[in-house]
Amino acid sequence: MITRDQISTVLDHPVYDGTGNKIGDAKHVFFDDVTGEPEWVTVKTGFFGTSESFVPIHDGTLVEDHLEVPFAKDTVKEAPNVDVDAGGHLSEEEEHRLYEYYGIDWDTAWQQANQRGQAGLAGTGTAAQTQATAGREPAGDDAMTRSEEEMHVGVERRATGRARLRKFVVTEEVQKTVPVRHEEVRVEHEPITDANRDAAMSGTDITEAEHEVTIHEERPVVETETVPVERVRLDTEERTEEETVRGEVRKERIETELPEETDETGGTTGGTGKS
Template sequence: MITQEQIPTVLDHPVYDADGNKIGEAKHVFFDDATGRPEWISVKTGLFGTSESFVPIRDASVVEDHLEVPFAKAKVKDAPNVDVDAGGHLSEDEEHRLYDYYGMAWDDAWQQANEPGEGGWAHGGTDDRTDTAGSRTTTGTGRSAAAGTGTGDDAMTRSEERMRVGTERREAGRARLRKYVVTEEVQQTVPVRREEVRVEREPITDANRDAAMSGPDISEAEHEVVLHEERPVVETETVPVERVRLSAEERTEEETVRGQVRKEELDTEGVDDDRRDR
């Protein structure tokens, strides 16, 4: 159990369960009117802290800058809804419901609160209690809320909610880079050469007469010429053309978030308008 001196270090600080999961923010500590000891703590839960759940503080402990309670996060968030009255007290019926929900013995708690000596209200209590036989009255068993500033101040605290907006990183999609092979038709024009037969005739002149008369007068002869041509030859080679990679680029955009917050306003009765804001 935490001590009254530790309350300022608990309020508005995170509350975690035994597995290290954050439940919410501690907002109010409720004291036992009989023993004066911290008994319950209210925890703001939900996306914007719009819900408030009650959890026993009896077995809670302060660890560094946060409070740890021996109940699972889901257990605390599903606790019965309790509407605290204007005086900041839990009714007997509401406290019964919370005791039953958390599996705590109401009789044991009541008996402990009424034991004489340290721990019970019979030890130096200043309240006017006429019921000392253990009857469960709202006055004797109520739990008063504390904001960590004492209970003897006659000033009224005005509070308001403020929206806290943060960001969370989540997966928005995936990009994949892969390569595959396609075949396409290409064409290219190249010059090719070939040889053709051409018959050349020349008249007999004094220059070639001797060559022409060197053979027999009349005979058969045959002469062969080999013809050549070029044909296109296709070969392929693999060459690198570019390097491609994927990279993630972070871009910041402005996004408007809307929510609802509550605040307390003050109204006075029996006060002159000229003195109201002084």
């Protein structure tokens, strides 16, 4: 159980679930009005801590510099959204809703409070009072703390799309001109001369004979060969652009009221100031 003396170690420190997953950072601790014991802690969750979830603290354990609670991270993040009023209190209806969400029996919690001799753990209309990280005024202090909010802007990296390479085959018609040759038969007649007379007179005088000539031609032959022509790859290029982020922050102003004083002429002086 977390004591009041350990609150400073809890606030603005990490909060983990029972399996070691970080839920967020502790922002506020709520106390029971009557018992004065810590009852709830709010945890900043979501991107840049934009959400604040309530989680019971009485079963939490302080481990080194962080708080461990017996609830899963997703359970805490999905807890009912509760708005705390200006007085920093939970209504009975709001606390009842939180108890029911976390599986804590309302009547049992009330009986346990009675067994400790202090009424109102689960039966008062104002269940808890906030202990904030800034703006709390200690009792007996004659100074007032002025606080203001600061805006912290970060970036998140997210996927915006996917690009892929896909290779497929297409067929296209290619036309090329190539020369081809062929042979044709030509009949030649030559007169008998002294040079060919002997060849012409050889053999028998009258006979039948045949002479055959083989005719040739060329035809185009098509062959294909696969050759590499280029390599293609995907790469990413990071570019930096300027974006303006606007938000609202709250500041506390302190106004002073001075008592009226009587001057020498019998009139009164006084004034107010702001900081």
